[in-house]
Amino acid sequence: MNEKVFIKELETLNILYTKEMLEKLNVYYETLIYWNAKINITAITKKEDVYLKHFYDSLTITKIIDLNKIASLLDVGSGGGFPGIVLKIFYPHLKLDIIDANNKKILFLKKLVEKLNLKDVNLIHSRAEEYALNNYDKYDLVTARAVANLNILLELCLPFVKKDGFFVSLKGEAKEEVSNINNALLVLNGKTEDICEFNLPIEESLRTLIKFKKINSNPSKYPRRYDKIKKRPL
Numbered sequence: 697m698n699e700k701v702f703i704k705e706l707e708t709l710n711i712l713y714t715k716e717m718l719e720k721l722n723v724y725y726e727t728l729i730y731w732n733a734k735i736n737i738t739a740i741t742k743k744e745d746v747y748l749k750h751f752y753d754s755l756t757i758t759k760i761i762d763l764n765k766i767a768s769l770l771d772v773g774s775g776g777g778f779p780g781i782v783l784k785i786f787y788p789h790l791k792l793d794i795i796d797a798n799n800k801k802i803l804f805l806k807k808l809v810e811k812l813n814l815k816d817v818n819l820i821h822s823r824a825e826e827y828a829l830n831n832y833d834k835y836d837l838v839t840a841r842a843v844a845n846l847n848i849l850l851e852l853c854l855p856f857v858k859k860d861g862f863f864v865s866l867k868g869e870a871k872e873e874v875s876n877i878n879n880a881l882l883v884l885n886g887k888t889e890d891i892c893e894f895n896l897p898i899e900e901s902l903r904t905l906i907k908f909k910k911i912n913s914n915p916s917k918y919p920r921r922y923d924k925i926k927k928r929p930l
């Protein structure tokens with residue numbers, strides 16, 4: 697996706713943009729490629745691919761949630777900053793926290809946030825299931841793209857969400873995973889609010905956005921330790 701098509705797609709998504717935001721995205725691309733040569737952040741490196749499969753893909757979350765109504769966002773397992781940093785560029789009002797278990801990625805994100813001069817971004821090197829224990833019911837919105845299967849992801853992410861707040865999972869094909877979450881939702885007091893399937897422009901691969909609402913706080917024994925979550929997913 698070249699920049700011209702990217703801008704057209706921003707307009708289709710009704711995302712307001714400025715020249716400065718587009719410049720920041722360019723600096724993001726350059727910084728990503730520079731650091732990717734030193735530490736492994738992404739296998740996608742061609743500019744048109746990064747614009748489509750990282751930048752545009754991150755912004756598709758706006759198909760299912762209005763970010764203008766969100767104040768605090770936590771992106772779990774953000775890696776190279778997807779979707780968290782891309783959303784922060786286009787929605788600068790967001791108070792963004794990012795958590796990732798991989799310290800190299802957190803160090804890359806620190807350099808990136810400085811370079812892009814982003815304010816109100818907090819980068820946390822920790823495992824989500826450990827950090828959650830002191831951060832229940834805190835965020836309006838939690839996101840995760842390409843981190844784990846949904847039944848595991850719900851236990852990692854839903855505890856962070858405020859009552860009546862949302863967790864949005866960004867996935868490819870997800871029908872089977874979606875059919876396997878009833879127990880996790882029951883135990884963690886969440887419900888599926890909306891599911892949006894669409895094809896990525898140009899390459900046409902399937903994407904699924906799943907939006908969960910938190911009905912009430914979850915029992916304090918969740919999230920469990922990761923070995924337990926993995927061995928016996930809810």
Ligand code: SAM
Nearest residue numbers: 773774775778796797798822823824841842843
């Ligand atoms: N979200 C990014 C994207 O879509 O490009 C990165 C995806 S990468 C495949 C998964 C990331 O999740 C890695 O950076 C990994 O360190 C992080 N991760 C996996 N499990 C995690 C956990 N339990 N807590 C925090 N980070 C985790």
